[in-house]
Amino acid sequence: MTTTACATDAVPGDGVPEGTVEARRPGFTIAADGSYAARLAPRGEVWCPERWSLDSPEPYVVPLPLDQPEEPDTEVLPLADGRVLVHRLAEGRHMFSLLYPTGPGTGQLPLGAVETAELTLLPPSPSGSPAYALAPGERSSSVWLVAGGAFGPELVAQVPGRCSGGVWLDRTGRMLALDQRLDGRTKTVAVDLERGGEVSPLLQIGDDSDDRLLLADPGSGFVLVRSNAPGEDRIGWGQLGSTLPIRFPEALRLEDCMVTPFAIQAGQVLNPEACAVALRIDGAAGSWAGIWSPQQRGTQQFAAPYGWLGSGLWSPGQELLLPYVTEDTPCGLARMAPAAPEPECLPEPVEAAPEPVPAANALRPVPLQQALLTGRLAGR
Template sequence: MTACAIEAAAEEDGTLRPTGFTITADGAYAARLAGNGDALYPERWTLDGPEPYAVPLPLGQPEEPDTRVVPMADGRVLIGRRVQERYTFSLLYPTGPRTGELPLGAVESTGLTLLPPSPDGTCAYALVPGPGATAIWLVAGGAFGPELVAEVKGRCTGGVWLDRTGRMLAVDRRLDDGPVKSVAVDLERGGEVTELLQITEESDDRLLLADPDSGLLLIRSDAPSPGHHRLGWGVLGSSRPVRFPECLRLPDAAVTPFAIQPGQMLMPENCAVALRIDGAAGSWVGLWRPSARRLHQVAAPGGWLAGAGLWTRSGVLRLPYVTAAVRCGLARLEAPVEAPVEAAPAAPGAVATQGAQGVQAAAKPAVCRPVPLQQAPLSGRRSAAG
């Protein structure tokens, strides 16, 4: 499951990063800021019942537009508010006709970013930039309020969970003025950092989505065409190259993946992927599988909270929407069924290697030092879980 959004902000590579509507890793709950104008309030959605329903969680005064909310697996909602030079955090929950609030504490920062919901559902984390390093804070789920759990050298953005336990986190890191590279951070080893993705030494390589079941990775990189970022895919632990399908390259629209079909343990190439497509006509939905060469473009439901959605294991995409007549709705789209074809060729010269601590594909194999992936902690993500 994936954190998703109503509105998005452009990153350095032109990617629309989701900010706003967030879904728990198990797909049971979601949260957003509802309302209009200056009358904003948190709202929790319940998604795992026969029909979705929304519960408003207003407090004594409206929320600011930059307030962030993250749903927890127990139905509570984490809220983060910026107050001058810090962010304060609380857990909200319905209690009769009112909203209960449990204060958690604060983190000194003016640029804090909440990460997608942790797979374990009980913790929430944030990235806090500093002068030479990025701090990872546990802002909910700790014993004594917010706790500093790791510091990663460089400026880090993004945030993708790589396992089902909430131990391995991928972030996109820039060191000094160098390129952006995805690295894996082991939160159970004091923030031990290992390389995860390097296609060439000079390319910007970002991890957008990962599915822990199949190991499917969705990547954005300018390795195939320097200066132009493209969508690619690979498989964690595979020796095959990172691929950049032509069908995911639309000349007049931005394409951003937001959900991967879970449960495909041994079939990463058959995972259905949902993509948000933004063009002059608005936003619509793309449906695609790595095993096929075709991107299916379909109209989004009216009132779609653009960029938000989740797959069921059986291949049904559920898209949340709000209209004047429907306060809380879920539209359903079936994943296209098509005969698989031979995978599209990789970028010219790209050769996959399992790099020192992650997935590598190098245009010049001699440049990138290959080290087997099984030597990295990622290879033990299943054994670490149990």
């Protein structure tokens, strides 16, 4: 493993024990194209947004302090143009602003507010500039365009049921997958943001199972799901549009550990089984990282770098980059290259459903509406 470090003013008290993810640290969010990242960082006794530049020869961090420190529950999200979206909660109103460096200071552009009980930012859009948020409700959930609209936050979709998650299914930021809780079951649906929030089924493994989409690679259609269809909560993989069933490999079932996939290796359009998946593994001994591929039965596990922020991305050179922070290195990237699969390692056999099911209900992802992705988009 090699590391790339970028220097700026050290943040006192920002080091964490080796191989662990500090529980009090807010999330580290990476833009869809890997150009920027953002996080809420501790600076002494207060919190400050900061932007990481990841696509430069030497990555670096830019603090974005304001006159008033942020609350620890403030959300931040990087845009592809280098600005950072900030989501704050004040007196029941969810307020949004864009932050950007202005010489020695920080510029701030207020975007407006949404009044709702709950609201959280969705992952960065693949198209780069827009930003969306999800407001879940007991009977219906709302998707809001909170940055990139003409007149402040705009309601773009209303989805029945209580929704969670959020995975982008294409490179344009049009199709959004949400985990929909309806009639006592959770299934993943696709929401077309350019057709008034039109909803269509996406993932329905079994009639009585709870099925959630974790990650998707738009290029290959490779998806990771979490479902209790095998009889217990398991992580499985498949391909959108395929007639093959979802597979639940034993390599992703680690005893007494929580396995969280956080990045899929792109560039395997014609061979989705070659996609490597980056994992965060949490257990009694702490947190560490892993790499798994359908071409391998086992999972590569390795110690995370000191001060790991719990996420990462794949580089164009197919290295896994793990961001970390210590008192001496406030902006570091540890690099890990996945091992080549052994020749004798074949894809794990397909697991059968826990009970016999008709072919129409086999364990497989429901294909994303082909007419919607091909016919409609081709005519644009």
